[in-house]
Amino acid sequence: MAELQLKSLEKKYGNGFKAVHGIDLKVKEGEFMVLVGPSGCAKSTTLRMIAGLETITGGEVRIGENVVNDLVPGKRGIAMVFQNYALYPHMKVRRNLSFGLKLKRQPKEQIESATSDVSGILEIDELLERLPKQLSGGQAQRVALGRALIKQPEVFLFDEPLSNLDAKLRASMRVRITDLHKRLRDEGRPATVVYVTHDQVEAMTMGDRICVMKDGHIMQVADPRTLYDRPANAFVGGFIGMPEMNLVPAVLTRDAGLRLTAGGQTVEVPEGLAHRLNVEDGAVTLGIRPQHMSLVDAGSPGAFDAEVVNVEFMGHEINVHARLGEAVLVAVVQTTDLTRRIARGDLIGLRPYAARIHLFDADTGENVSLAKDH
Amino acid sequence: MVTLSDLPDQSRAERTPPTPLELKLRRRNRINAFVRYSLLILVGFIMIYPLLWLVGAAFKTNSEIFSSAWFWPARPTLDGFREGWETSTPYNFGHFFLNSMYIVIPKVIGTAISCTLVAYGFARFEFPGKKILFSILIATLLLPDVVTRIPQYLLFRELGWLDTYLPLFVPSWVAGDAFFVFMVIQFLRAIPREMEEAARVDGANTAQTLIFIVVPILMPAIISVCLFQFMWTMNDFLGPLIYISSVEKYPVSIALKLSIDATEAFNWNAILSMTVLALIPSLVVFFLAQKSFIEGISTGGVKG
Numbered sequence: 305m306a307e308l309q310l311k312s313l314e315k316k317y318g319n320g321f322k323a324v325h326g327i328d329l330k331v332k333e334g335e336f337m338v339l340v341g342p343s344g345c346a347k348s349t350t351l352r353m354i355a356g357l358e359t360i361t362g363g364e365v366r367i368g369e370n371v372v373n374d375l376v377p378g379k380r381g382i383a384m385v386f387q388n389y390a391l392y393p394h395m396k397v398r399r400n401l402s403f404g405l406k407l408k409r410q411p412k413e414q415i416e417s418a419t420s421d422v423s424g425i426l427e428i429d430e431l432l433e434r435l436p437k438q439l440s441g442g443q444a445q446r447v448a449l450g451r452a453l454i455k456q457p458e459v460f461l462f463d464e465p466l467s468n469l470d471a472k473l474r475a476s477m478r479v480r481i482t483d484l485h486k487r488l489r490d491e492g493r494p495a496t497v498v499y500v501t502h503d504q505v506e507a508m509t510m511g512d513r514i515c516v517m518k519d520g521h522i523m524q525v526a527d528p529r530t531l532y533d534r535p536a537n538a539f540v541g542g543f544i545g546m547p548e549m550n551l552v553p554a555v556l557t558r559d560a561g562l563r564l565t566a567g568g569q570t571v572e573v574p575e576g577l578a579h580r581l582n583v584e585d586g587a588v589t590l591g592i593r594p595q596h597m598s599l600v601d602a603g604s605p606g607a608f609d610a611e612v613v614n615v616e617f618m619g620h621e622i623n624v625h626a627r628l629g630e631a632v633l634v635a636v637v638q639t640t641d642l643t644r645r646i647a648r649g650d651l652i653g654l655r656p657y658a659a660r661i662h663l664f665d666a667d668t669g670e671n672v673s674l675a676k677d678h
Numbered sequence: 679m680v681t682l683s684d685l686p687d688q689s690r691a692e693r694t695p696p697t698p699l700e701l702k703l704r705r706r707n708r709i710n711a712f713v714r715y716s717l718l719i720l721v722g723f724i725m726i727y728p729l730l731w732l733v734g735a736a737f738k739t740n741s742e743i744f745s746s747a748w749f750w751p752a753r754p755t756l757d758g759f760r761e762g763w764e765t766s767t768p769y770n771f772g773h774f775f776l777n778s779m780y781i782v783i784p785k786v787i788g789t790a791i792s793c794t795l796v797a798y799g800f801a802r803f804e805f806p807g808k809k810i811l812f813s814i815l816i817a818t819l820l821l822p823d824v825v826t827r828i829p830q831y832l833l834f835r836e837l838g839w840l841d842t843y844l845p846l847f848v849p850s851w852v853a854g855d856a857f858f859v860f861m862v863i864q865f866l867r868a869i870p871r872e873m874e875e876a877a878r879v880d881g882a883n884t885a886q887t888l889i890f891i892v893v894p895i896l897m898p899a900i901i902s903v904c905l906f907q908f909m910w911t912m913n914d915f916l917g918p919l920i921y922i923s924s925v926e927k928y929p930v931s932i933a934l935k936l937s938i939d940a941t942e943a944f945n946w947n948a949i950l951s952m953t954v955l956a957l958i959p960s961l962v963v964f965f966l967a968q969k970s971f972i973e974g975i976s977t978g979g980v981k982g
Contacts, residue, residue: 377881393873
C-alpha cells in the first residue's frame with residue numbers, strides 16, 4: 305500500500321476544453337478518500353487519470369515514490385472497480401478473478417490460493433463456475449470487487465461502483481466495502497482507496513476524508529464531520545446535507561448588535577456569531593441547514609417570519625417550505641416537537657440557531673463565519 | 679349416497695358462457711388466421727418452388743426435365759449425379775470442390791483477422807488522419823465492383839499472379855472488404871469500453887486486450903463476417919472467371935459452367951445435380967454458423 309499524490313493535475317482536451325484545473329490532493333496510505341461532486345465536475349476524469357485510462361496534460365500523479373504519468377495502467381499498481389462492473393462476459397467468474405494474475409504469469413498454485421482467498425472474503429465461492437450473465441447485480445459487483453482485491457494493488461480506484469444497484473443492495477454493499485477496508489487495515493495490509501461517487505450519503509458514510517469537486521476544481525477536502533459543520537464555501541454547504549442548506553441573500557449590519565436582513569426582514573442575531581465573523585458589513589449569503597432552525601410563532605424575536613407554501617410529512621419529521629421574500633426556506637421539524645398543525649398559508653417564525661449560522665461571501669461564496677472559530 | 683358426478687362441476691360453473699359478441703370475435707379471429715396463413719403458405723411456396731424444382735430435377739432423367747414443370751421426379755434416378763461427378767474433364771467434381779476450398783478457406787480466415795484488426799483500430803484508437811481514412815474506407819464501399827476490375831487485373835498481371843488463387847484471396851488479407859470492416863466497427867461501437875479498460879488495468883497490452891477480450895466478445899460479428907464471406911466466395915463467378923484460366927484450377931462455380939460448354943447436347947440433369955451439390959457446403963456452413971450465432975455470447979458482463 306502506498307500514498308497517492310496529485311500535484312497540479314490538469315486535463316485539457318484537444319478542443320481546448322479544460323476539465324481539470326490543476327488540482328492538488330494527497331491521499332494518505334490506507335486512507336479511504338471519496339471524490340464527490342455533481343455530474344460533470346471531473347471527478348471520474350480525475351480518477352481515470354490516476355488509473356492511466358485518460359492522458360494527463362499537466363501536473364503529475366505519484367503513487368508511493370514513483371511518478372506514474374507515463375506508465376500504462378497495468379504497471380501503476382492500481383486496481384479499479386467500474387460502475388457497470390465491466391466483467392469479461394465470456395469468462396467464468398474464476399477466470400475473471402484470475403485474469404490479471406495470469407497475465408503476470410504468476411504460478412498456478414499461487415493464483416488458485418489467491419482466488420479462493422478472495423472468493424472466501426467476498427462470499428462468492430459458489431459463483432466461481434458461473435458466467436457473468438448468470439449473476440445478479442450485487443453478485444456481479446462483488447466479483448468486480450474481487451477482481452480488484454486479488455491483485456493486492458497499491459491503490460484501489462472505485463468509479464461509482466454502487467450506482468447500478470437498487471437502494472437496499474447499495475446500503476448493504478456500502479457496509480461491505482467499508483468493512484472490508486477496516487478489515488484489511490486490521491490485518492496489517494491497509495488499502496489506499498479513491499472512491500468516486502455523486503451520492504453524498506455514500507461519501508459521508510464511507511470516506512475517511514471527502515474531496516468535494518466542482519467544475520474541475522477542488523472545493524474542500526475534509527473529514528465528513530468538518531465538511532458538514534464547517535463548509536469552506538457555499539457550494540460545499542449546499543452540496544452536503546439533506547435537504548440542502550438554505551442559501552439566502554442577506555445584508556449584515558453591526559451597529560448596535562449584529563443584525564441580518566433577509567427577505568426584507570431584519571433579525572437580531574445573538575452573540576456567538578459576531579466573534580467568529582471575518583467580514584465587513586454588507587451583502588452576504590446566509591446559509592442555514594433545514595435542521596438548524598426552530599419553529600416559533602410569527603413575530604418572535606430572532607426569527608424570520610415566513611409563509612408556509614408546502615408541508616411534506618415524512619413520518620418522524622416534517623419538511624416545512626416557507627417563503628421569505630424571494631426565497632423559499634426549508635425547515636426540518638421533528639414531529640414530536642410540533643405543538644400545532646401547520647398548513648399551507650400559515651405565517652410562522654423560523655429562528656436559526658446562532659451557532660449554526662454560516663455566512664458566505666456574496667461574491668466568492670467563501671465561508672466568512674469560520675475564521676475566528678479556532 | 680353422493681357420487682362424484684353429483685358434485686357441481688366447479689370450473690364449469692364458474693365459467694361464464696361466452697357472449698354472442700365474444701363468439702363472433704372468436705370466429706372472426708379464426709377466419710382471419712386461416713386466410714393469413716393460407717396466403718403466406720402460398721406465397722412462400724411460389725418463392726421456394728424454383729429451388730424445389732432444382733432439387734427435384736437433379737433426380738430426373740434428361741427427357742423428363744422438359745416434359746413437366748412439376749418438381750417431383752416420376753422415376754427418380756441418380757444418373758445425373760453419376761455423370762455430373764465424373765465431368766467431361768480428366769478431373770472429377772471433388773477436385774473442383776477442393777479448388778473452391780483453396781480459395782474460400784484462406785479468404786475467410788484472412789477476412790476475419792484483417793477486418794477485426796482494422797475495425798478495432800478505427801473503433802478504439804485516435805490517430806492522425808483517422809476521419810479521412812475512414813471516409814475513404816466507406817467510399818470504397820459505394821464503389822461499383824466492376825470499375826476496379828480492369829486496374830486490378832493489370833496490377834495482378836504485373837505481379838505475375840494470373841492463373842493463381844492469389845488475386846482471389848490476398849485482397850481480403852489486407853481488409854479489402856470494406857463492408858465487413860464497417861460491420862465489425864458498428865458492432866464494436868455498441869460494446870462498452872469498460873471491459874477493455876478493465877483488461878488494461880489488469881495489465882493486458884493492446885494485443886492481449888484484443889485477443890482475450892475483444893475477439894471473444896466480437897465473436898457473433900466475426901462469425902457473420904465469415905458466413906457471408908464463405909457464401910459470397912463460394913458463389914463468386916466473375917472473380918475466378920477473370921483470373922483462373924487452367925481447367926485444373928477451376929473452382930465449383932466455373933466448373934458448373936464448364937459442363938455447359940463442353941458437351942454438345944447439354945446433360946441438364948448432370949448440371950443440376952452438381953448445382954445441388956454446390957449448394958450443400960453453403961447450406962451446411964450457414965446452419966452451423968446460425969446456431970453459434972444465436973448462442974453467441976451476449977454482453978452479459980455489463981449492466982447499464
